[in-house]
Amino acid sequence: MRKLSFLVFPIFLFLYKRNQMNKRKIWQYPWTYKESVVIGLGFILIGFALEIFSDGKGVHPPVFPYNIILLLQLIIFIPAISFFMKKHPFIQWMTSVPAAISAILLMTIFVLLMGFIPQQAIPNSIVSRIGLTHIFESWSYLFITLYLVLILGFTLVKRLTPFSIKNTGFFLNHAGLWIIITAASLGAGDIEKRTMYCYKDNPAWLGINKSGEKKNMPFALELSKFEIQEYSPELVIIDNATGKILSDQKKLLSLKKGEKKIVSEWNVEVFEYYNYAIWFHNSFKPIKQFGAAPAAKIKAIHIETKDTISGWISIGSYKETPVLLPVNNNSSFAMTVPSPKKYHSILKLYTPDQKINKIDIEVNKPFFHKGWYLYQTGYDEKQGRWSNLSIIEAVKDPWLYVVYTGIYMLIAGSVFLFWQGKKIKK
Amino acid sequence: MVGYKYIALIILVLWILGLSTLYLFFSRKKIRLIGELFLITGVLISVLYITLLWINLERAPLKTLGETRLWYSFFVPLLGLIIYYRWKIKWMPLFSFFLAGVFVLINVFRPENFDKALMPALQSVWFVPHVIVYIFAYALLAVSTLFALKGLWQIQNKRFDNSLLDIADNIVYIGFAFLTFGLLFGALWAKEAWGHYWTWDPKETWAFLTWLLYLLYIHFRHRHKERIKISLWILSIAFIILLICWFGINYLPSAQNSVHVYSNG
Numbered sequence: 081m082r083k084l085s086f087l088v089f090p091i092f093l094f095l096y097k098r099n100q101m102n103k104r105k106i107w108q109y110p111w112t113y114k115e116s117v118v119i120g121l122g123f124i125l126i127g128f129a130l131e132i133f134s135d136g137k138g139v140h141p142p143v144f145p146y147n148i149i150l151l152l153q154l155i156i157f158i159p160a161i162s163f164f165m166k167k168h169p170f171i172q173w174m175t176s177v178p179a180a181i182s183a184i185l186l187m188t189i190f191v192l193l194m195g196f197i198p199q200q201a202i203p204n205s206i207v208s209r210i211g212l213t214h215i216f217e218s219w220s221y222l223f224i225t226l227y228l229v230l231i232l233g234f235t236l237v238k239r240l241t242p243f244s245i246k247n248t249g250f251f252l253n254h255a256g257l258w259i260i261i262t263a264a265s266l267g268a269g270d271i272e273k274r275t276m277y278c279y280k281d282n283p284a285w286l287g288i289n290k291s292g293e294k295k296n297m298p299f300a301l302e303l304s305k306f307e308i309q310e311y312s313p314e315l316v317i318i319d320n321a322t323g324k325i326l327s328d329q330k331k332l333l334s335l336k337k338g339e340k341k342i343v344s345e346w347n348v349e350v351f352e353y354y355n356y357a358i359w360f361h362n363s364f365k366p367i368k369q370f371g372a373a374p375a376a377k378i379k380a381i382h383i384e385t386k387d388t389i390s391g392w393i394s395i396g397s398y399k400e401t402p403v404l405l406p407v408n409n410n411s412s413f414a415m416t417v418p419s420p421k422k423y424h425s426i427l428k429l430y431t432p433d434q435k436i437n438k439i440d441i442e443v444n445k446p447f448f449h450k451g452w453y454l455y456q457t458g459y460d461e462k463q464g465r466w467s468n469l470s471i472i473e474a475v476k477d478p479w480l481y482v483v484y485t486g487i488y489m490l491i492a493g494s495v496f497l498f499w500q501g502k503k504i505k506k
Numbered sequence: 507m508v509g510y511k512y513i514a515l516i517i518l519v520l521w522i523l524g525l526s527t528l529y530l531f532f533s534r535k536k537i538r539l540i541g542e543l544f545l546i547t548g549v550l551i552s553v554l555y556i557t558l559l560w561i562n563l564e565r566a567p568l569k570t571l572g573e574t575r576l577w578y579s580f581f582v583p584l585l586g587l588i589i590y591y592r593w594k595i596k597w598m599p600l601f602s603f604f605l606a607g608v609f610v611l612i613n614v615f616r617p618e619n620f621d622k623a624l625m626p627a628l629q630s631v632w633f634v635p636h637v638i639v640y641i642f643a644y645a646l647l648a649v650s651t652l653f654a655l656k657g658l659w660q661i662q663n664k665r666f667d668n669s670l671l672d673i674a675d676n677i678v679y680i681g682f683a684f685l686t687f688g689l690l691f692g693a694l695w696a697k698e699a700w701g702h703y704w705t706w707d708p709k710e711t712w713a714f715l716t717w718l719l720y721l722l723y724i725h726f727r728h729r730h731k732e733r734i735k736i737s738l739w740i741l742s743i744a745f746i747i748l749l750i751c752w753f754g755i756n757y758l759p760s761a762q763n764s765v766h767v768y769s770n771g
Contacts, residue, residue, distance in 0.1 A: 177726075177729035178729070180725050181722060181726060184718055184722045184725065187718060188715065188718045188719065188722065191714055191718065192715060194706065194711050195708070195712055195715060195758070199706070271702070273701070311623070421625075421626070422626050422629070423626065442626075443627055443629070444630045444698055444699050445698070446698060453697075453701065473701055475701040475702070480697075484694075487693060487694065490686060491686070491687065493686075494684075494686040494687055494690075495683070497679055497682065497683040497686070498592075498679075498680055498683035498684070499592065501593065501676060501680055501683075502672075502675040502676050503676070504669070504672045504673055504675075504676050
């Protein structure tokens with residue numbers, strides 16, 4: 081497959097030459113939508129056929145250095161072909177609006193399919209065989225992307241020679257898009273993603289990739305401290321046998337000292353709430369020690385019968401046992417698992433030159449180190465707030481800055497689009 | 507949030523005064539200007555309040571739902587004014603200041619909601635710009651759809667007004683610029699939050715589809731000025747896709763694992 085990358089343009093030229101030799105009526109220049117439809121259908125059908133021949137395995141994105149070679153071919157051949165065949169009706173057609181519209185339509189059809197078909201392989205189904213359950217690694221999609229990239233490329237070269245200031249907006253939008261699509265497609269194969277399990281006192285030098293293989297990392301991470309802030313847990317009534325929540329889940333009582341609310345038929349007041357508590361001598365004491373759990377003391381008075389129940393409840397931790405407060409034989413007051421508000425990890429980053437850096441990683445605040453972005457993705461959810469594991473995802477994408485250049489160009493182009501807009505003719 | 511009630515009252519009074527002056531005396535330029543001054547003063551007070559809050563909290567006010575609403579009530583009118591001044595779209599101040607007013611009112615009447623911290627993935631500088639540009643994109647494109655429907659109705663009655671699509675084009679271009687901002691801000695944010703700028707999350711897929719359809723409309727109009735009926739249909743269908751992207755996602759089989767479907771808020 082990789083070796084085929086050298087052949088893309090020769091094949092392209094060959095098809096074009098052959099096309100010229102046996103002209104049929106429909107293919108007579110100038111081309112219009114009729115040819116666009118045939119070309120589009122051709123791409124899709126050839127793509128489906130190739131999928132069937134390759135057992136629905138699809139195409140994998142090229143890796144270094146093949147993607148660079150492909151990129152160079154695009155950068156050299158698009159202007160070269162434009163230059164030598166400027167007046168040729170084929171290039172004229174490639175740079176026409178109908179060609180652009182057909183490419184956008186083809187892309188729309190495929191993204192629409194993607195919008196409806198879950199992207200998971202279904203064994204022995206025709207949908208999977210023709211590549212529709214892995215659209216973005218299918219032959220059809222590859223052809224459509226290439227078609228779009230060529231049309232955009234030829235159009236850009238045509239419109240920009242000679243360059244005029246008036247075309248700045250056009251250039252930013254079209255070149256930005258060209259760069260994004262080309263770099264994102266060609267660079268996809270070079271993206272590396274590794275999951276690192278970082279424990280306390282045990283630096284992790286290995287990362288696990290998508291296929292589950294352990295790979296050496298150019299740095300090591302050791303967890304110094306994992307911190308989690310949680311929302312206040314809530315009070316619910318649960319079924320003793322099934323654990324199902326019986327009270328109205330939309331009217332939850334937030335467990336904070338002094339809170340009052342009616343829960344089902346009970347008027348409940350929170351007397352005490354400790355975020356970190358340990359069961360000791362028949363009650364919870366506020367102690368922040370390893371394994372401490374949130375605990376609340378509540379008093380509930382039945383609205384009609386005025387029966388009164390009071391006592392402690394706790395969700396427990398991996399060390400403390402959960403505590404329920406029985407309402408009757410079948411149901412109990414219970415605490416919900418508090419959901420995380422914010423969590424972050426303080427880690428030691430070891431580099432091969434024996435330097436140690438203290439770094440802090442939080443959701444939405446990745447740390448960048450020598451080409452790798454490090455993300456906080458998880459922790460040991462069983463231990464929750466006492467987790468001594470932090471799961472870090474390391475991502476390396478050498479093409480990122482190329483794609484970003486395209487993104488920023490397109491943003492700038494959109495500013496132009498907004499400002500120049502489409503004036504209303506009076 | 508001490509004192510916000512009073513600030514909010516001043517802002518709202520200024521905006522109501524401004525909007526009524528603006529629209530009651532729209533044809534009289536000098537009086538209209540007074541109305542615009544009221545509106546701008548209100549916006550300036552908003553930004554002053556945000557600045558003071560920022561200094562007071564010693565952090566960017568971007569952590570709670572209420573704080574994001576503060577930003578909306580500053581940026582939505584600001585962008586509304588920019589669009590209004592650039593393109594003279596008459597309804598723009600009404601839309602943006604009304605929306606901003608709603609955000610201010612929610613903050614005043616639901617103070618318990620104000621301190622509700624955002625879930626970790628949403629605590630980002632990208633959150634506010636991402637949402638605001640989409641508010642404008644959707645509003646503008648919704649209005650362009652009204653023009654499309656009006657056009658289809660006119661065609662049905664055989665009296666089509668040719669200037670209609672020119673106005674629609676104008677609005678689509680502005681809306682499309684905001685749609686592009688939204689999509690790209692989302693991509694830049696995704697890189698920070700999830701490690702990749704594009705993961706074909708169902709919301710992304712449908713947002714991209716919406717973007718493609720308006721792109722199609724712009725190119726089609728550029729070339730085929732005379733094909734009015736098809737243009738009107740593309741514009742209408744594009745908005746249906748937009749609506750699916752906005753609400754419909756939650757019901758699609760392919761979207762069950764979307765990160766944009768936030769259960770239990």
